[in-house]
Amino acid sequence: MSSVSSQPQFRLTQPPSKVLHLRNLPWECTEEELVELGKPFGKVVNTKCNVGPNRNQAFIEFADLNQAIAMISYYASSSEPAQVRGKTVYLQYSNRQEIVNNKTTADVGGNVLLVTIEGADARLVSIDVLHLVFSAFGFVHKITTFEKTAGFQALVQFSDAETASSAKNALDGRNIPSYLLPEHLGPCTLRITYSAHTDLSVKFQSHRSRDYTNANLPVAPSAIDANGMFSAGLDGKKLEPESNVLLASIENMQYAVTLDVLHMVFSSFGPVQKIAMFDKNGGLQALIQYPDVQTAVVAKEALEGHCIYDGGFCKLHLSYSRHSDLSIKVNNDRSRDYTIPNTVMMNPQPSILGQQPVATHGPPAHPYPGAHFAPTTEHHQMMPQPSAGWATGGPPVPHSMPAQMNHNPYLPPGTMPPQMGHGRMQMPSHGGLLPHAPAMPPYRPDHRQ
DNA sequence: AGCACA
Numbered sequence A: 001m002s003s004v005s006s007q008p009q010f011r012l013t014q015p016p017s018k019v020l021h022l023r024n025l026p027w028e029c030t031e032e033e034l035v036e037l038g039k040p041f042g043k044v045v046n047t048k049c050n051v052g053p054n055r056n057q058a059f060i061e062f063a064d065l066n067q068a069i070a071m072i073s074y075y076a077s078s079s080e081p082a083q084v085r086g087k088t089v090y091l092q093y094s095n096r097q098e099i100v101n102n103k104t105t106a107d108v109g110g111n112v113l114l115v116t117i118e119g120a121d122a123r124l125v126s127i128d129v130l131h132l133v134f135s136a137f138g139f140v141h142k143i144t145t146f147e148k149t150a151g152f153q154a155l156v157q158f159s160d161a162e163t164a165s166s167a168k169n170a171l172d173g174r175n176i177p178s179y180l181l182p183e184h185l186g187p188c189t190l191r192i193t194y195s196a197h198t199d200l201s202v203k204f205q206s207h208r209s210r211d212y213t214n215a216n217l218p219v220a221p222s223a224i225d226a227n228g229m230f231s232a233g234l235d236g237k238k239l240e241p242e243s244n245v246l247l248a249s250i251e252n253m254q255y256a257v258t259l260d261v262l263h264m265v266f267s268s269f270g271p272v273q274k275i276a277m278f279d280k281n282g283g284l285q286a287l288i289q290y291p292d293v294q295t296a297v298v299a300k301e302a303l304e305g306h307c308i309y310d311g312g313f314c315k316l317h318l319s320y321s322r323h324s325d326l327s328i329k330v331n332n333d334r335s336r337d338y339t340i341p342n343t344v345m346m347n348p349q350p351s352i353l354g355q356q357p358v359a360t361h362g363p364p365a366h367p368y369p370g371a372h373f374a375p376t377t378e379h380h381q382m383m384p385q386p387s388a389g390w391a392t393g394g395p396p397v398p399h400s401m402p403a404q405m406n407h408n409p410y411l412p413p414g415t416m417p418p419q420m421g422h423g424r425m426q427m428p429s430h431g432g433l434l435p436h437a438p439a440m441p442p443y444r445p446d447h448r449q
Numbered sequence B: 001a002g003c004a005c006a
Helices: A007-012 A031-041 A065-077 A127-135 A161-171 A259-267 A293-303 A377-382
Strands: A019-023 A044-051 A057-062 A090-093 A112-118 A140-148 A151-158 A189-194 A209-211 A245-251 A274-280 A283-289 A307-309 A313-320 A335-337 A432-434
Touching: A019 A031, A019 A065, A031 A044, A031 A057, A031 A065, A057 A065, A065 A090, A112 A127, A112 A161, A127 A140, A127 A151, A127 A161, A127 A209, A127 A293, A151 A161, A161 A189, A245 A293, A259 A274, A259 A283, A259 A293, A259 A335, A259 A432, A293 A313
Parallel strands: A307 A432
Antiparallel strands: A019 A057, A019 A090, A044 A057, A112 A151, A112 A189, A140 A151, A140 A209, A245 A283, A245 A313, A274 A283, A274 A335, A307 A313
8 A cells, every 4th residue: 555655654653633723714713613614514512713823723623533534534535525615724633632712602701802803904993883883782880901922812700600601602703893993994803701800990981991880980091182073083082071962963965864873873872862963063963861860971982073974065063962851842843752652643745765764652672772782693684784884804694793783873773764874885975864964965966876 | 724712
């Protein structure tokens, strides 16, 4: 028998193991993709990715040795190589008998996540964006950020380990949606592990750390900025007193902004209780009332500086109102109290939304953010795929897409027009929050949508 | 394209 001197011999001499070693993986590969890869052959009980100096190796551990053998055998004779995101991966038995890491599939970590933001522009990701992203899974108590050799990192504290786990499962390995980032930042990938911390120590509200449980915490001197108090800058973050009522002023109002439009835009973040519109200094302003401060904060952070319509029209500037409960004397086309059931029926003007947003009175069915955003599969089906933001660069990723990104930002599922959704998500200054202007734009006369 | 972390 002639010697199989070249590389196949290496593989043949590997003693079988229920752990497989994979290489040549795309570096974005997630553990979930490893599970998908191994699932046809047996029960994947553990995985580890981002192994090796290039982070392009991984391990898959099967429940049973025969399952590992089945996978190796299959790909040894298959004409189709194993692939992840279209990239051929090479697999062989590992020289280990089990994966040792801090987690198995029934993983319980702590309530604090260690988040590494990867990407050339990672350190330009603001703490507010992180807050927005993680708030989708539950109340975020505190965030601290810092730079280490690993890069730009953050500790994100949730109430409990379950919430942290759901955030980790959904977000690990994913990119921050580009429309949440300042324009033309490169992709920023989240790598998430559990921290050993249980309660972060946040001394100041600053651009590096926040305590969302303590609005009265002193503001760090470094965070006080003389001017841009209403701009969510990358480096400094204003701390004006938060409120459940937002004051919106609308810049470059080429199109009429109606009550219904405002209601639709702001409803994406939680139930809107009241809206009052008025003219001020020749421009339009509106007060939008949410049931709680938290919702208003999320809405403000997400919407500030965005345009309602494409082309930079009707740009929103948001600040916190001093009001906490608006007094709506009469429901008309400038003001409305959505908490009064009867008034839902009256619709004094045609709605461009095709559907009058339903007022939420009493406790909202889905408190925002919280459970509403929990990535439950049942919501997935009917939702458009959030391709713009959460795509991780490869083929469709079927699971663990955080469902909240279908709701939030910006459009509640019920009111999302079909034209919306892909690709047109809102970039800070050009993309509009709504796909259509209510009237024909002054230019692009017949350019549909 | 060739075996981690605690």
